[in-house]
Amino acid sequence: MLAFEARSIRQVEAFTRTCIPRWSTIFHSCYSDSTHNKSKLAPLQERRMIDKVKIFAKAGDGGNGCTSFRRSRQESKGIPDGGGGGIGGDVILECSRRVWDFSGLKRHLIAERGGHGSSKNKIGTRGADKVVRVPIGTVLHLVSGDIPSVVKTQSSADLDPWEVPGVLVGDHSDPRDGSISNVTTQENVNAIDPTGCSASETSKANVEKSVKSTHIASTNAFSQLSSSNGTPEFGSEDIGEKQDILNNVAELTEEGQQLIIARGGEGGLGNISIYRDSRKPMTTKAEASQPITNLQDADSVNLSSGLPGSETVLILELKCIADVSFVGMPNAGKSTLLGAISRAKPAVGHYAFTTLRPNLGNMNYDDMSITVADIPGLIKGAHQNRGLGHAFLRHIERTKVLAYVVDVAAALPGRKGISPWEQLKDLILELEYHLDGLSNRPSLIVANKIDEEGAEEVYEELKRRIQGVPIFPVSAVLEEGIPELKAGLRMLVNGETSCTLCLDQILLD
Numbered sequence: 317m318l319a320f321e322a323r324s325i326r327q328v329e330a331f332t333r334t335c336i337p338r339w340s341t342i343f344h345s346c347y348s349d350s351t352h353n354k355s356k357l358a359p360l361q362e363r364r365m366i367d368k369v370k371i372f373a374k375a376g377d378g379g380n381g382c383t384s385f386r387r388s389r390q391e392s393k394g395i396p397d398g399g400g401g402g403i404g405g406d407v408i409l410e411c412s413r414r415v416w417d418f419s420g421l422k423r424h425l426i427a428e429r430g431g432h433g434s435s436k437n438k439i440g441t442r443g444a445d446k447v448v449r450v451p452i453g454t455v456l457h458l459v460s461g462d463i464p465s466v467v468k469t470q471s472s473a474d475l476d477p478w479e480v481p482g483v484l485v486g487d488h489s490d491p492r493d494g495s496i497s498n499v500t501t502q503e504n505v506n507a508i509d510p511t512g513c514s515a516s517e518t519s520k521a522n523v524e525k526s527v528k529s530t531h532i533a534s535t536n537a538f539s540q541l542s543s544s545n546g547t548p549e550f551g552s553e554d555i556g557e558k559q560d561i562l563n564n565v566a567e568l569t570e571e572g573q574q575l576i577i578a579r580g581g582e583g584g585l586g587n588i589s590i591y592r593d594s595r596k597p598m599t600t601k602a603e604a605s606q607p608i609t610n611l612q613d614a615d616s617v618n619l620s621s622g623l624p625g626s627e628t629v630l631i632l633e634l635k636c637i638a639d640v641s642f643v644g645m646p647n648a649g650k651s652t653l654l655g656a657i658s659r660a661k662p663a664v665g666h667y668a669f670t671t672l673r674p675n676l677g678n679m680n681y682d683d684m685s686i687t688v689a690d691i692p693g694l695i696k697g698a699h700q701n702r703g704l705g706h707a708f709l710r711h712i713e714r715t716k717v718l719a720y721v722v723d724v725a726a727a728l729p730g731r732k733g734i735s736p737w738e739q740l741k742d743l744i745l746e747l748e749y750h751l752d753g754l755s756n757r758p759s760l761i762v763a764n765k766i767d768e769e770g771a772e773e774v775y776e777e778l779k780r781r782i783q784g785v786p787i788f789p790v791s792a793v794l795e796e797g798i799p800e801l802k803a804g805l806r807m808l809v810n811g812e813t814s815c816t817l818c819l820d821q822i823l824l825d
């Protein structure tokens with residue numbers, strides 16, 4: 317009897333283990349709105365936007381050169397035939413439309429090291445580049461390391477694999493010309509110099525010195541990077557304490573632009589290169605195999621080891637590039653308006669702060685198109701971090717035209733909202749708190765929700781209280797007044813009219 321009970325308990329346990337998970341799967345597939353599925357399928361809009369990050373980039377070290385001798389019956393001592401090491405891979409930022417923010421970006425970007433040289437004069441392979449995508453409008457601030465100043469236009473896939481240092485005697489060209497035609501800097505000039513090994517030594521020593529000094533700086537910054545793990549500010553990461561930062565060293569503004577932020581180290585020399593005196597043309601085989609007299613063993617060991625790849629610590633900041641920015645209080649209808657004038661499909665909700673990151677849309681005309689950004693809602697005190705704070709206002713810094721979107725129905729009786737003229741005052745103040753003169757650019761006002769009962773009277777009152785700036789009555793939800801608004805925005809973007817909204821143009825109570 318007891319044995320029977322124990323067996324049935326085991327059967328029930330097995331049944332529970334096998335069937336219950338299957339039932340839960342069926343349950344979730346029937347109810348697609350269940351929290352289980354929702355978290356997986358949550359739209360991008362619901363994710364927190366990361367628009368400021370600190371990254372550490374380390375390029376690949378150069379591969380070591382090889383010391384090897386080919387022996388034959390005639391050459392019992394052997395002829396040097398060790399190939400040079402390959403160049404380390406670069407760390408490259410590539411500008412892409414497909415990326416919205418830095419949430420998918422790894423904070424440590426490390427490129428592959430170059431392959432080591434081997435006998436029979438085989439050169440090491442080039443280390444693979446680390447190419448990462450960043451959004452359009454990425455601005456770079458340098459914390460430590462070399463300034464990334466080169467926009468690469470040629471893919472590393474086009475590299476000639478045979479363009480490696482230390483292979484050809486008396487090669488005057490930069491070995492990396494094949495990859496980056498316009499990036500020849502003193503540091504990148506091949507360690508093999510037509511003037512001989514001493515020159516190459518000097519060059520190599522200089523490079524080593526510069527890399528070392530950079531290395532110290534970046535190590536410090538790197539430790540700060542690792543230690544800065546406090547609570548991140550909304551919309552951007554905590555980038556640690558204030559330090560000497562070179563602001564705006566570069567920016568990526570066009571699709572496909574590439575920027576090398578850390579350069580791969582040069583490969584070490586193979587003994588085939590070290591043992592030849594490049595100053596004299598070789599006349600005999602025996603001469604070719606003679607070591608250079610003033611080259612010490614230690615030096616040749618030094619020359620054969622690949623140089624370390626450079627290290628850089630950067631702060632990446634995203635500043636959207638748009639012709640027009642919609643600025644307004646939460647719930648003013650900015651996202652609805654963006655959907656009405658473009659094909660963008662931003663999330664719309666009847667609650668405040670539906671928009672958590674700027675949305676971009678293209679407003680098309682017959683002969684041109686204008687980029688419009690919907691900036692998350694601002695409230696009074698945003699500069700003191702109320703609401704979503706004012707971190708998003710940096711996206712307005714590059715905007716040509718401001719379109720203030722106000723809800724004309726907000727202060728209708730029974731709504732307890734803020735009147736449109738008060739909304740405008742608060743918006744201008746918040747812009748100015750963020751950056752002096754930010755509101756000082758061509759602007760217009762969109763009087764949204766004109767379809768609501770009683771909104772017409774508020775609109776008339778708004779016209780009476782605002783001077784010198786065009787006001788467009790619009791119903792974003794019914795798509796009314798959109799052609800007129802599009803024409804007005806076009807004129808402002810093209811500079812055909814220019815009017816700026818200042819505080820003294822608003823008549824307040």
Ligand SMILES: Nc1nc2c(ncn2[C@@H]2O[C@H](COP(=O)(O)OP(=O)(O)OP(=O)(O)O)[C@@H](O)[C@H]2O)c(=O)[nH]1
Pocket residue numbers: 644645646647648649650651652653663664665666667668669670671672691692693694764765766767768790791792793794
């Ligand atoms: N009656 C009326 N309602 C509108 C109009 N435009 C937007 N709404 C409604 O207003 C609410 C807020 O719209 P959103 O487009 O999400 O507003 P938002 O300014 O983007 O809001 P945040 O994301 O909080 O900044 C939604 O319920 C919309 O349906 C309009 O023209 N008329």
